Amino acid sequence: MNVMTELEHKGRQAKSAARKLAILSTTVKNQALIQMADRLEAETARLLTANAQDIDNGKQKGLSQSLLDRLLLTEARIAAMAEGLRQIAALPDPVGEGLGMQRRPNGLEIAKVRVPLGVIGIIYEARPNVTVDAAGLCLKAGNAVILRGGSEAIHSNIAIIEIIAAAAYAAGIPEGAIQFIETTDRQAVNALLKLNQYLDVIIPRGGAGLIKTVVENSTVPVIETGTGICHTFVDESADLVMAQSIAFNAKVSRPAVCNSMETLLVHRQIADQFLPDMLHKLSQAGVEVRGCQETMKYASNIVAASEEDWATEYHDLILSIKIVADIEAAIEHIDQYSTRHSEAIVTQNYDHARRFQHAVDAAAVYVNASTRFTDGFEFGFGAEIGISTQKLHARGPMGLPELTSIKYLITGNGQIR
């Protein structure tokens, strides 16, 4: 069977399952999620064995230590995946939620209700926990899912899918609702991106390269996620203790994630008071700084930032710093280089706080807080399938409601137009 035929087969199965899943009761979906969690834990040994194969292969291929760590399953990580499914079971079901009802002058009653999107394609990279997360979230929101994981995690992913799909189907989820593309042939991604007949949306989760490939080649609607060139602007009037704490947290607490800071913008008037201490603290934490000419005066170990630096998501303990004349210059820099994910200002000036929030175009715009809070759990959604950096359909952290569409139900007694 060639790749396209296989993909169409999976697509057909998923679409057929999606029809039934769309009208399945919440109780059945929740019980399935709990069964999936229980089976994952019960099969810990099998999962560890499969994962060991991936780790071995990864070492042979010379994967980096950080990639190997993302790939690694442990008993604790398996328990955490199971716990994630139980948490999804405990969340309210978005399907069937009423979003408004009106009676028109002619007596027609028009209700707007949430329905599943249908079939969701998810293309992701190394971490096997995404397989569980994505399957669980799609299922709870009534969607069938076609998953395409990275080749590094193939043995782990296949084992996970076999366990959770069997548990789900045994608990009453329609067969075919959870599909996984087992071939690591890269053609499969291209085929998936053209599967308009069966897919309602594709969500890529991974690095900028993956996202770009998907956006440029998909004829299926895409939700872009996750690239974050996030800035923090320390305004003239900032509380400098607060500014240091926020900037340090935004860069250092977890540099590999998309909501961490890549560029620090500093108002020229407070650079003398703010930067020496800030640079010292960053240096102690092992952060490499790349700065504008002015910034370089404040420490001897600062590398000159190139044009490319301002446009780079480092995913690492590297920070670019630029001194700016005022809030307008900060907004302009952000406008030019931001990926519209998360942006922050630290200020005590009321007008500047307002101006920044109005003028900066991003999913999340912060005043006096770390950009690190852009996250489905921190936003109280109880789950997250990714962080959308586009404006269509969903923006910012996506929870269960973002995995749904709507439908108008109209009831009448013979109305004609």
Place this chain on the structure above:
Amino acid sequence: MNVMTELEHKGRQAKSAARKLAILSTTVKNQALIQMADRLEAETARLLTANAQDIDNGKQKGLSQSLLDRLLLTEARIAAMAEGLRQIAALPDPVGEGLGMQRRPNGLEIAKVRVPLGVIGIIYEARPNVTVDAAGLCLKAGNAVILRGGSEAIHSNIAIIEIIAAAAYAAGIPEGAIQFIETTDRQAVNALLKLNQYLDVIIPRGGAGLIKTVVENSTVPVIETGTGICHTFVDESADLVMAQSIAFNAKVSRPAVCNSMETLLVHRQIADQFLPDMLHKLSQAGVEVRGCQETMKYASNIVAASEEDWATEYHDLILSIKIVADIEAAIEHIDQYSTRHSEAIVTQNYDHARRFQHAVDAAAVYVNASTRFTDGFEFGFGAEIGISTQKLHARGPMGLPELTSIKYLITGNGQIR
């Protein structure tokens, strides 16, 4: 200047204008809309002259009478376009609307507010009134717009744009907010579809061919609109007088629009009572019927429906009719051929009404009413930019809120994670 350079220039101007437009006051936008309306009416003579050129060219090219009619401007039609702009001015501004606010346990306050999408590309066909409508709706929702109209209406469109853009800018709308692609070079459409750097969404408005081209070639997110293969199912328990009235209305009242009926499904048990009268009435109205084998027994002038008929949006006084065994067969047929626009059941059976609304996957699902009501004005939105037949972002009639995105505004006092 080649097409791509010209498009990029327009894109840059539009994006720059969009930044300012996003934070412009409602008052300025409304005054601009009213000025645009006044100027259109004041320049009626100029518009009629430009339109006469298009009509002349159209006649020379041998355009059909119905296309020429859609192209034609009259004093009344110009007044109607102006009136449309005044109605848009009177609608509430979606920008800035609060969609929820929460205080998190750590004291962070997270507000979700509506913001404009940014820059919207609209590709459409013959009717010049779309130029005015689309520009007005995008402007009110705070978006810059790049319009690409059909070559048949080029003189009318250029005159319209000159008038409304000048009026808008004079009233305080940032220059560049209303862009029109003057070249009729088809390359311009392809260039527009790749303008990701400047465009946030593309909305095609037109026939199935145009929509298909856009979906298959655009790397910019697309909202599909307007193709409607809509069905009406007359159930065994239907009130047959009501069923005839609804079916007749859905087919005959305006066959060229997307919410009209293309296929009538009839429950076998009531075919004898229902069809002879229905067919007589359709025939009197000049409707050509293409039927399944069973349907053909009820009249001698029924053509056999081919597989292609079930999948065709006629846009004309043509109707396909199929006799089905029961509601499940009706749902199955709809599932196979529907474009997920509008579907209706006529029934007195409570369970069947519920079953149909749950199981049929379409933007609008009707019980005992004509599909012709799927329309922004009939739904009380006061405006309509098109009817989305996809599930992402917007589904069904799109009003002003569907031309917006959201943004999270987070305020803190030093929160770190």
